[in-house]
Amino acid sequence: MAGLTLVIGNKNYSSWSLRPWLLMKVNDIAFAEERIALYQPNSKDALLQRSPAGLVPVLKQDSLLIWDSLAIMEYLAEAFPAIHAWPTDKAARARARSISAEMHSGFSTLRQLMPMNCRKVAVHVDITEALAADIERVQDIWQDCLDCHDGPFLFNQFSIADAMYAPIVTRFKTYGVTPRNARIKRYQEQILSLHAMRQWYEDARAENEVIESSER
Template sequence: MTGTDYTLVIGDKNYSSWSLRPWLALKACGVPFKEERVQLRQADSKAEIFRHSPSGKVPALKTDIGIICDSLAIVEYLAEQHPEAKLWPTDREARAAARSVSAEMHAGFQALRNDMPMDLLSELPMPELSEALENNIRRVVAIWQDTRARFGKIGPFLLGDFTNADAMYAPVATRFRTYGVKLERYGDDGTAGAYVGAIYAMPAMAEWTDGARTEMRERAGV
């Protein structure tokens, strides 16, 4: 399997947190891939997505064996196809931790998703802080501090080197910056703030952000 066989169907880079996740994983694999973007928040968005993805959602990865839907399924597939990228840590304990926190992000944090949607290029006020939202933020900070303390000595990411766990949490880092979250309020000792900086320092993240700016200019007809 070569990366030239991959086409990743994504939503708008400014808004689609789920699209960012496998996009970063593909970049970490270092393989070429094609992008197909479906503009979200349009009258025909759902119909356009169904043209590419049987789930009716983005992202979707087109491969030589068919279409893989869902961010977590895609990054799992990439880890299998490209073991050299070490998208899951080689250490058994670290790998178990990475999978656990990735699954938790995939399945949970509903208040964070609903109340602080991804809006990459904006600076927005914090929404009203419900108990559920505060608990979600506090839990993310705790995950980041725990994984960094246990496994992060060799690099700036959750498990040291970049893994699928970072792909899963990168959109949360953007939310914290968009909404100006005061992480110390949620128990951060500086670890979570530094991790947000590490995500934004990635060349791949800069490339995605540049793409978001281009798309927003296109939307505005500039």
Template structure:
């Protein structure tokens, strides 16, 4: 399989399937295309008709784009890994949580964009973004209370992969979180697959200019 992604520092959508596949030990070839370059769109179109990352190219050369579609495809193809919870009712909750992340939290996305090398405590703290943070905090706590942790539905799942880029945003902008949510964010950050993504992001040299550290602080 090939996984076509954007810069690890910036591409929140790419992070989700990459972390999922890495965590569960699925073999794949990474194809990284730098974003916001003159040839970016054409390079992505060679793999995906959407013109966007991520895109999974299966062993049968079938292109699957959109992070949630990729996650669902992987869960179907590798059922032995239980990427969704086994229990049908719990699985329904995990899908709901993942879909809410997939389609919502626009204020957070706008005002606290993922830029892993950036550390700007308090930046982007608009009322709308903080409302999104509060909803995410409540959602995480409800899931952790029900499952007992350490991840949202017990073992690491697609739901945790969907929220991994949110954890990156919280690490960068450090909005107020409950103790339970902050501890969960720390566990996600320490997960080997996430730590590997962060390390690679920090070693990238390409910049697209938004929400980066000042050169003097890099």
């Protein structure tokens, strides 16, 4: 297979970049990493040179371009079937796809009021009714999945579903969201303790760029 290149944004801020990056790192999929600092004077031009949508992430393989996080991970699931990026059980796979799609298109209030910022911890945010509903829905999803097995991840083995929700784990850490119980706390700790996630945080702390709209 020809070499893969993943174009990402700032690790401190780009939640969509984290998702496929984490899936690839956890599963030891070799790839070159190209980082484009977002919200800089030349950022948009640099992005449009790499993606017709002008957004990150982008997966490049020869002339092939894939410019959506979930589409990238679907491609990787097909290209590397041995990693079992989706659960092998048909019903579990359908459920994993459902919660991943919900994450992909939903939780707009949480995204707006709790922007990803890996360098910050215990940042105060006013919990509106809509934000509380998003937080509760995320924890409902995690609880429902974790209640079905004894494994450390949402579907026992690390999957696309975990990669989709990993940036929410970082947000809950940044904004001091208290897990509703010990099981969910262990899940969050499991995600944060992944070697790849620790590497992402280390790289994020080394970045110099500041996006004012994400700073509080």
